[in-house]
Amino acid sequence: MKIDFKQTEPKWQKRWEEAGAFRAEDFSDKPKFYNLVEFPYPSGHGMHVGHIKAYSGLEVVSRKRRMQGYNVLFPIGFDAYGLPTENTAINDNLHPRVVTDRNIEKFTSQLKRVGFSFDWDRVVDTTEEGYYRWTQWIFLKMFEKGLVFRDTALVNYCPSCKVVLSNEDSQGGKCDICKSDIVQKSKTVWYLRITEYADKLLSGLEEVDYLPNVKQQQVNWIGKSTGAFVNFSLKEIDEKLRIYTTRPDTLFGVTFMVIAPEHPIIEANRDRIANIDALDAYREECAKKTEFERTQLVKDKTGICIDGLTAINPVSGKEIPIYISDYVMMGYGTGAIMAVPAHDERDWAFAKKFGIDVVEVIKGGDVEKGAYAGDGEMVNSEFLNGYTNKKDSIARMIEHLEEIGVGEKGVQYKMKDWAFNRQRYWGEPIPIVHCPHCGIVPVPYEELPLRLPEVKNFEPGEGGESPLAKIDAFVNCKCPKCGKDAKRETDTMPQWAGSSWYFLRYIDPKNENAFADEAKLKYWMPVDWYNGGMEHVTRHMIYSRFWHKFLYDLGLVPVSEPYAKRTAQGLILGPDGEKMSKSKGNVVDPNDVVDFYGADVLRTYVLFMGDYGSAAPWNESSMKGCKRFLERIADLTDLVKGEGVTPKLETPFHKTVKKVSLDIEDLKFNTAIASMMTLLNDIADVGSLTKDELMILVRLLCPFAPHLAEEMWETLGGEGLCSLAAWPEWDENKTVESTVEVAVQINGKVRATVAIPFNCSKEDAIAAAKADEKIAAAIEGKSVIKEICVPNKIVNIVVK
RNA sequence: GCGGGUAUGGCGGAAUUGGCAGACGCGCAAGAUUUAGGAUCUUGUGUUCAUUCGUGCAGGUUCGACCCCUGUUACCCGCACCA
Numbered sequence: 040m041k042i043d044f045k046q047t048e049p050k051w052q053k054r055w056e057e058a059g060a061f062r063a064e065d066f067s068d069k070p071k072f073y074n075l076v077e078f079p080y081p082s083g084h085g086m087h088v089g090h091i092k093a094y095s096g097l098e099v100v101s102r103k104r105r106m107q108g109y110n111v112l113f114p115i116g117f118d119a120y121g122l123p124t125e126n127t128a129i130n131d132n133l134h135p136r137v138v139t140d141r142n143i144e145k146f147t148s149q150l151k152r153v154g155f156s157f158d159w160d161r162v163v164d165t166t167e168e169g170y171y172r173w174t175q176w177i178f179l180k181m182f183e184k185g186l187v188f189r190d191t192a193l194v195n196y197c198p199s200c201k202v203v204l205s206n207e208d209s210q211g212g213k214c215d216i217c218k219s220d221i222v223q224k225s226k227t228v229w230y231l232r233i234t235e236y237a238d239k240l241l242s243g244l245e246e247v248d249y250l251p252n253v254k255q256q257q258v259n260w261i262g263k264s265t266g267a268f269v270n271f272s273l274k275e276i277d278e279k280l281r282i283y284t285t286r287p288d289t290l291f292g293v294t295f296m297v298i299a300p301e302h303p304i305i306e307a308n309r310d311r312i313a314n315i316d317a318l319d320a321y322r323e324e325c326a327k328k329t330e331f332e333r334t335q336l337v338k339d340k341t342g343i344c345i346d347g348l349t350a351i352n353p354v355s356g357k358e359i360p361i362y363i364s365d366y367v368m369m370g371y372g373t374g375a376i377m378a379v380p381a382h383d384e385r386d387w388a389f390a391k392k393f394g395i396d397v398v399e400v401i402k403g404g405d406v407e408k409g410a411y412a413g414d415g416e417m418v419n420s421e422f423l424n425g426y427t428n429k430k431d432s433i434a435r436m437i438e439h440l441e442e443i444g445v446g447e448k449g450v451q452y453k454m455k456d457w458a459f460n461r462q463r464y465w466g467e468p469i470p471i472v473h474c475p476h477c478g479i480v481p482v483p484y485e486e487l488p489l490r491l492p493e494v495k496n497f498e499p500g501e502g503g504e505s506p507l508a509k510i511d512a513f514v515n516c517k518c519p520k521c522g523k524d525a526k527r528e529t530d531t532m533p534q535w536a537g538s539s540w541y542f543l544r545y546i547d548p549k550n551e552n553a554f555a556d557e558a559k560l561k562y563w564m565p566v567d568w569y570n571g572g573m574e575h576v577t578r579h580m581i582y583s584r585f586w587h588k589f590l591y592d593l594g595l596v597p598v599s600e601p602y603a604k605r606t607a608q609g610l611i612l613g614p615d616g617e618k619m620s621k622s623k624g625n626v627v628d629p630n631d632v633v634d635f636y637g638a639d640v641l642r643t644y645v646l647f648m649g650d651y652g653s654a655a656p657w658n659e660s661s662m663k664g665c666k667r668f669l670e671r672i673a674d675l676t677d678l679v680k681g682e683g684v685t686p687k688l689e690t691p692f693h694k695t696v697k698k699v700s701l702d703i704e705d706l707k708f709n710t711a712i713a714s715m716m717t718l719l720n721d722i723a724d725v726g727s728l729t730k731d732e733l734m735i736l737v738r739l740l741c742p743f744a745p746h747l748a749e750e751m752w753e754t755l756g757g758e759g760l761c762s763l764a765a766w767p768e769w770d771e772n773k774t775v776e777s778t779v780e781v782a783v784q785i786n787g788k789v790r791a792t793v794a795i796p797f798n799c800s801k802e803d804a805i806a807a808a809k810a811d812e813k814i815a816a817a818i819e820g821k822s823v824i825k826e827i828c829v830p831n832k833i834v835n836i837v838v839k
Numbered sequence: 840g841c842g843g844g845u846a847u848g849g850c851g852g853a854a855u856u857g858g859c860a861g862a863c864g865c866g867c868a869a870g871a872u873u874u875a876g877g878a879u880c881u882u883g884u885g886u887u888c889a890u891u892c893g894u895g896c897a898g899g900u901u902c903g904a905c906c907c908c909u910g911u912u913a914c915c916c917g918c919a920c921c922a
Contacts (some may be wrong), residue, residue, distance in 0.1 A: 781859090
């Protein structure tokens with residue numbers, strides 16, 4: 040039969056919608072299954088073929104699950120707050136609300152055109168009042184529990200976007216949005232105390248089924264290290280210099296100390312430091328460097344010795360000079376280190392440059408030629424001499440430090456607290472009031488949502504203040520506590536706020552009394568399967584796990600981990616093999632593909648083009664192969680003869696049902712489709728098939744090419760929607776032929792194949808192999824040393 | 840530097856995890872159909888005339904290795920002066 044996709048695709052999309060075919064039911068007798076895909080940021084460019092691939096994976100799983108009788112929740116929404124929208128709005132002189140609505144509309148129509156089986160009744164939009172009200176609510180809960188704090192510190196700042204960025208948003212020293220170099224700036228910012236959850240985020244990984252590299256990346260990002268804090272006395276003043284080290288056992292090898300240029304001890308002791316002018320000059324220079332420059336100059340160590348402060352080694356009593364250098368960061372540990380040049384590369388390079396002594400405390404290397412970081416016997420270390428096990432020597436030293444009261448065991452994380460405010464308009468207002476009498480006062484829960492005010496000019500101020508700061512009607516308010524005049528916080532939340540809990544809102548998107556109903560949460564959570572991009576592993580994934588764990592500790596969600604399983608799709612590259620980007624002009628627009636080939640071809644192609652988890656280049660002619668495949672399937676209606684089973688096709692059908700069923704569970708869509716193609720070739724060889732058989736194939740095809748499947752299902756007289764028909768089952772016994780071709784090897788080389796009954800005995804198989812004339816000739820006159828038989832696979836005869 | 844991964848025809852990729860390497864698709868070639876192009880269909884397609892040789896490279900284990908072990912090279916991704 041001939042299919043006109045331009046007519047059939049919209050027809051079935053409408054029928055699904057009218058039938059509410061993909062609506063998830065709260066509380067059902069069916070088993071539940073919650074499939075989640077990362078909701079898109081509705082940018083002005085519309086959808087990308089990458090989105091299609093990202094959603095097609097769990098789309099297929101969702102459709103299969105429904106056919107298997109599950110109550111499936113497969114929702115979609117829009118993560119609509121954020122800078123790009125705001126920048127577009129500024130450029131086009133429109134309100135961000137208008138831009139957002141326009142973009143959401145565009146995305147919605149594109150998603151619907153592809154025929155995704157989302158539950159459109161549960162769409163969430165993070166910028167809607169009914170949504171961000173609860174984002175603010177959770178923020179206030181965090182405030183209430185002491186997880187929100189304000190601090191003045193060096194933060195990542197993007198001079199181009201004019202915003203403070205979190206660590207996660209400035210990876211590699213580049214602004215995540217505009218890719219320009221970020222700078223360090225001292226600012227007062229709001230933080231979420233995510234480090235409080237570092238251990239829980241780490242240990243929680245043990246109970247979830249995430250892709251191994253997803254887990255590993257999170258472990259690395261959290262970056263837990265164990266060691267010790269040591270307090271060094273200072274010769275000149277009655278103050279301690281506190282350091283963190285993972286190797287306290289090398290304390291006898293310390294020949295100098297290094298503190299970060301920003302370390303407060305310098306400011307506090309200006310008068311005492313003889314070379315303060317030189318230090319100031321150096322510090323100023325460091326402040327000017329971008330993060331990028333600071334890391335590029337790794338090899339070339341710079342620094343200055345502080346003239347006027349001397350540390351005392353707490354175990355040896357020796358006097359140690361203190362340097363400032365930008366290879367020590369204020370943001371990690373205590374901003375100060377004990378330098379052991381013999382056993383640390385960076386310290387070694389620094390010591391060589393400044394002519395500082397190198398004292399070996401671990402045997403095994405030549406410390407004059409380079410730092411030795413390996414294991415070995417402890418030397419020059421008094422009570423530690425003779426220790427050969429790192430663990431023991433560290434434990435012994437910590438014990439000693441605790442005894443003499445100069446240090447203790449410590450833990451550090453690379454992950455830092457989450458800098459949470461942005462100086463832009465298009466985000467959730469932070470519901471806080473600054474009162475001259477009461478200090479920082481949260482907006483009462485009943486006043487939520489704290490609405491984003493309408494403004495004309497939402498460009499950020501030159502001084503880096505939020506556009507909201509210019510709106511007096513918003514800023515000026517009464518203190519909720521004392522009732523006197525006060526001012527509102529004018530910064531907004533970062534883009535990652537709304538996406539940190541959206542999977543909970545899908546469960547109860549219209550609830551006005553809670554972020555979601557308790558019983559519904561209990562029914563649906565956790566998300567059974569979450570698929571998304573690798574780029575979100577160290578941001579969205581960590582952030583949302585943190586929020587969810589916080590809600591769990593409050594008893595507001597039923598499970599501690601939000602996502603039971605996490606997988607990731609690979610990128611679609613441009614036809615040139617490069618990452619798709621507008622500047623390279625290699626972007627493929629899904630709309631063009633749907634116009635020309637139809638949604639079914641697009642869906643099938645993005646899943647057939649390669650391994651789902653790997654990147655693969657777009658190849659138009661390969662897509663034509665998928666078009667041909669679907670056309671040939673449609674033509675099968677002409678080959679239908681009778682009902683029941685075609686003997687020659689029985690095994691191929693059972694095989695294919697099994698293969699498709701199992702491959703979908705492993706995201707091996709390419710081989711699932713390939714097996715249907717193979718079946719199609721088998722059918723073509725036979726020249727006919729029965730109606731029952733075709734209806735099996737149509738149902739297997741349905742998750743991939745649902746419009747064609749529905750059309751054929753209807754033509755064949757199938758009951759109801761194919762999308763809701765029962766998923767075909769297979770009989771394991773019928774997945775194999777009664778006779779199998781077995782390869783016969785002589786000394787491991789294939790010499791012949793013989794057809795023998797399936798599961799026949801080893802003896803029979805070997806006898807059959809020997810009966811083959813080629814094999815008989817090969818063994819002729821030689822002595823058989825060994826005969827190996829793997830049932831149904833191979834016979835190997837070793838001769839001499 | 841640390842962590843993770845990949846390497847198979849002209850291309851995208853398969854291989855039940857130690858058992859006939861190259862499924863399936865693209866591309867290509869020949870033929871059919873067509874006024875022609877396109878589309879479609881049929882056949883062929885790792886290499887070699889052949890015995891052969893073939894899964895980045897060099898070894899090893901095994902009756903048998905894309906798969907396991909040792910060494911090595913290249914590329915990709917993430918983090919990175921983390922003390």
